[in-house]
Amino acid sequence: MPLTLSHVCAARTAFLIMACIALVGCAGSDRWASSTGPDQSVFALEHSDLELSFPLELQEVRTLTDGREMYGAHGTVTNKGSVAVDMPTLLAVIRDKKNQIVFTQEIRVQKPRLEPGEVLSVDDILVAFPKGAKFAEIGWKR
DSSP states (O other): OOOOHHHHHHHHHHHHHHHHHHHHTTSOTTSSBOSSOOOTTTBOOOOTTEEEEOOGGGOEEEEOTTSOEEEEEEEEEEEOSSSOEEOOOEEEEEEETTSOEEEEEEEOOSOSEEOTTOEEEEEEEEEEEOTTEEEEEEEEBO
8 A cells, every 4th residue: 555645644643642742751741741840930820729731632733734833732721719710821831852932822711710610621722833842831821
């Protein structure tokens, strides 16, 4: 059977998924690929009642037809508290292999306030970050 474009795309996708899994290592499931955890000089402290969840299997990195890379941030924010909470701004920080910040972007959320027990689905696309990007962190903006 000849090698087709769909085979090449499938192999590339499988490679990217394996690379992301390898990069996550011990970082935990709430970060796409972060070897150091959230950098407190970039991110605000955790919000005790709000829980971020951005599982690796929901994150995606793709090369667009024009050559730019795209990162899809997909996850949830859950209000674990007993009172309504104003939604702080989420921030995606993209780093290179030397752990230098190469791109930052606020992540859009659809609700300004979460009620107790409410789960907010977060889906945003980051485009035009540098090709040397290797790690992504998602946290609360300072």
